[in-house]
Amino acid sequence: MSRKGNCWDNAPTESFFNSLKNEQVHATRYRTHQEAMADLFEYIEVFHNRSRRHSSLGFVSPVQFLQNWLKAQQAEDAAA
Helix, strand or coil: CCCCCCCHHHHHHHHHHHHHHHHHHHHCCCHHHHHHHHHHHHHHHHHHHHCCCCCCCCCEEEHHHHHHHHHHHHHHHHCC
16 A cells, blocks of 8 residues: 555555446346345356456456466476
8 A cells, every 4th residue: 555645545446336336236226225235246246256357457357367376376386
């Protein structure tokens, strides 16, 4: 983290909430709080974390990024 007032501190969070609102929440009417929670959970855990491509990760999903990183670590350990 950087100093107080640095605009980079909130950039990832603001980007996430912008994506969430634009891709899922806007134009959606939830009947109950439970329905909203279930829909948001599915968006975050199923779509955003597992399949949505992220520009900060080289346009791969977080799951794919982690798998690639683990393979690279294993290859590095095997070479050592």
